[in-house]
Amino acid sequence: ESPDVEWIDIGGLDEVKRELQEAVEWPLRYPDLYTKLGHSVPKGILMHGPSGTGKTMLAKAVATESEANFISVKGPELLSKWIGESERGIREIFRRARQAAPCVVFFDEIDSIAPIRGMEGVNAGTERMVSQLLTEMDGIQELNGVVIIAATNRLDMIDSALLRPGRFDKIVFVPKPDISTRLKILEIYAKEKPLTSDVNLQRIAELTDGFSGADMSAVANTAISLVLHEYLQKYSNPEDAAKHASEAHVTMKHFEDAVKKIKTQRDMKPGEKLTLSQYR
Ligand SMILES: Nc1ncnc2c1ncn2[C@@H]1O[C@H](COP(=O)(O)OP(=O)(O)O)[C@@H](O)[C@H]1O
Numbered sequence: 198e199s200p201d202v203e204w205i206d207i208g209g210l211d212e213v214k215r216e217l218q219e220a221v222e223w224p225l226r227y228p229d230l231y232t233k234l235g236h237s238v239p240k241g242i243l244m245h246g247p248s249g250t251g252k253t254m255l256a257k258a259v260a261t262e263s264e265a266n267f268i269s270v271k272g273p274e275l276l277s278k279w280i281g282e283s284e285r286g287i288r289e290i291f292r293r294a295r296q297a298a299p300c301v302v303f304f305d306e307i308d309s310i311a312p313i314r315g316m317e318g319v320n321a322g323t324e325r326m327v328s329q330l331l332t333e334m335d336g337i338q339e340l341n342g343v344v345i346i347a348a349t350n351r352l353d354m355i356d357s358a359l360l361r362p363g364r365f366d367k368i369v370f371v372p373k374p375d376i377s378t379r380l381k382i383l384e385i386y387a388k389e390k391p392l393t394s395d396v397n398l399q400r401i402a403e404l405t406d407g408f409s410g411a412d413m414s415a416v417a418n419t420a421i422s423l424v425l426h427e428y429l430q431k432y433s434n435p436e437d438a439a440k441h442a443s444e445a446h447v448t449m450k451h452f453e454d455a456v457k458k459i460k461t462q463r464d465m466k467p468g469e470k471l472t473l474s475q476y477r
Pocket residue numbers: 206207208209210247248249250251252253254255348382385409410411412414
């Protein structure tokens with residue numbers, strides 16, 4: 198699996214990138230140096246933070262930058278794919294990872310497979326899966342080319358046995374983007390787009406307090422889709438549209454309208470979103 202995400206695709210989060218580089222990339226790239234110096238490295242890194250802050254992207258990017266293979270496992274998919282055979286599923290993943298070393302194994306949404314054991318609603322399959330995960334992590338040798346990364350929006354839901362030394366012993370918080378990060382994210386998605394000179398991305402970053410990285414990418418996307426709608430209304434046949442393609446520009450008004458639109462969607466409850474015809 199090719200992750201296809203690089204550091205430059207991720208706006209801001211410099212501190213998080215630096216921590217991942219040190220915990221994942223350096224040990225994968227320079228195992229001999231670490232062995233020689235006797236420096237211990239975390240076996241597992243757990244990223245947590247609100248949804249849409251870039252955790253999944255970061256895991257992919259650090260695998261790319263480490264020139265490592267990447268095995269990505271979504272918690273919920275693991276549960277459904279290996280129904281009744283959860284231990285075998287986990288064993289299989291670790292077997293593949295060892296074969297593919299250097300390799301990053303990424304457990305996305307790990308709270309769905311590793312919730313606190315003994316808690317109500319946690320079934321026997323899930324409990325066995327956690328136990329198998331613990332066994333596999335304990336069996337991994339440091340610096341043998343396999344690094345485990347996990348991500349969750351719900352740190353409070355994670356079985357504390359997973360957080361003990363030798364397991365997910367490095368915890369990285371991925372925060373909601375501050376204003377400068379929001380600007381950087383906008384710049385990434387607005388890059389090489391035809392913007393009019395009145396577009397002030399700094400101003401858009403100011404207007405989007407509380408937005409996640411995913412919301413920021415939705416703002417840029419929505420601004421562009423507003424242009425498309427306008428444009429195709431004006432030139433309804435492909436020939437006309439092609440002839441006037443160079444006139445299509447994204448203006449400040451498109452960005453401001455996009456912010457309003459995303460704000461409205463953010464404020465809606467999940468059920469209400471289903472009634473929105475253009476919800477994306
Ligand atoms: N820092 C960022 N830079 C660029 N895009 C981002 C950033 N954070 C989030 N995104 C956008 O939001 C989407 C969701 O991000 P994701 O990594 O899945 O978040 P999480 O895993 O934390 O929920 C990404 O696909 C990307 O489009």
